[in-house]
Amino acid sequence: MSFPHLSEILKILDGALRSNASMSSNYAGLLADKLEQDGEREIAGRIRERLARAPAAVAHAQDASGFVGGLPVDNESRLDTLDVSTPPRGSIHLCLPGGTAKRIDEFLQSVRHYDRLRAAGAAMPLRMLLYGAPGTGKTQSARWIASELGLPLLTARCDTLVSSLLGQTSKNLRRIFDYVEQRPCVLFLDEFDALASARGNERDIGELQRVVIALLQNIDALSDNTVLLAASNHEKMLDPAVWRRFPFQLPLPLPDEALRLEIWKSMLGSFAPEALDWSALSLKSEGASGATIELVSLDAKRHAVFAGKAHVDEGELFRRLSLSFALTEGHSLASLSDEICWLRDWDTKIFSLRELGRLYNVSTRQINHYVQGDHGNSRKSTRKRSSQAQ
Structure with missing residues (x-):
């Protein structure tokens, strides 16, 4: 039996059990939005009314240490490791081959009907790997997916995420994945090969291997209904273990x-x-x-x-x-x-x-x-x- 919006309800419970008011309120807001879209305006209004009465300071106080202004930061540079954008729906014109556009639409349907698919035992983790030559529309596709879902796009900044300090890159990854679990969003790992290059090549060193391992562990720990997109211009450089973490894989060719x-x-x-x-x-x-x-x-x-x-x-x-x-x-x-x-x-x-x-x-x-x-x-x-x- 399918229960509408079970994902949001479970996230609200997770936030409560973790004493994380920010997580609970964020997903309660998303639940209100979805109920309103379903025509349940009275119930949506009651949820929003309850949220409006919650002290704003409570949510901010619940943010984990290491976050500045709500975003995770790199301890070495003190710069944000994520960029946040909210592309309005209809603001992006995406030109893709028919087959590619259809596969993206299938991914969107999997996100929108995740609870129904889960109840039927047919749900897959909402993770898509986009790959192809530069300029073929990977970043634009990520922006379009976020706009169609009505969710903010959180793009990992490799310039601050990858640190020169031993072990800091893995910590930065952990903070990013912890952060995205607390709010409805689309996490976008651009230039993915910078983090997920194949292990074992002659130039590889221990720290780089640890980064790949940390990345894989964080992806595995991510909730299956959290939307994760990754993009690479050099898919052949990716570690073989990475591909198994992405049920949806989308090659983007040069336009015909x-x-x-x-x-x-x-x-x-x-x-x-x-x-x-x-x-x-x-x-x-x-x-x-x-x-x-x-x-x-x-x-x-x-x-x-x-x-x-x-x-x-x-x-x-x-x-x-x-x-x-x-x-x-x-x-x-x-x-x-x-x-x-x-x-x-x-x-x-x-x-x-x-x-x-x-x-x-x-x-x-x-x-x-x-x-x-x-x-x-x-x-x-x-x-x-x-x-x-x-």
Whole structure:
């Protein structure tokens, strides 16, 4: 038999048994919110009325030592080890492949109906590992999940979490996990490989092994209905034991052609030129991440604003896209001639001599000099060798 909102009731009891007024009041507030969503406004109002009568000082007095302003801190730096944000629902536009979006939705349903699944013996710990190349939407997905659940997102700060003091990193981890158990939230461990790198490699030392062990122990001790998200750009570096702790595993690939088109349209919005060749733009951005498309779009829109234009310049858009690829591939385009030769080699149709002259406000003759000169020939040879190597 399923009992609605049993998770919140049990958390309230846990707080009471631990003499932790902050934990009890936080989950009582969440229970009131859920009852109101179910149409039980009178009961929700009575809970909130009772909470309003509780002395505010009591909750603050119950916070564990080592917390400053309610957040856990690193003893060495005295800085918070968590960042808190509350993304409003509907404030984040998430562009993901259909299959990936469906798996995230399944995770959300598992969170929302945890009590029903638990009663049926089908519940799994609410932990998801997101992995993939940089810029594929891991952090954005975490923000979107928190906003859809209406919960604050608590992001672990690796710069203060990882300490130079022996044993301090493990203590910081313990404080973070203790803290998130006291309030409804989503815990997000970004750059997860910094904490969960595989043990036993040649460069490993005892302290790093202890951190991984402490991390695994804290995850195991975490309540199954506490939402935990972790993200990594280097999933192959993760310790094998980590994967078993995450029943939900979500690879985030680079966007395909259809998804790139969706992202371009979303990012450019009303700034898109009426005659823009969307198909060419999507095709030429193959290999670009969603973050790269967003950055190129923002750069092009800023250029349009500075120029007093209502729409981005199509040639400028392709120019910035091409230069982003040069940066990604590690090419240093230190001079104007470097840029022009790169663009010309990237696509001679898009970047004709006339178009390059327009974009750089120089004569076609000068553009031709850059392209035909020794420097241009050298760039072409370099580009050709790079393509052959790939």
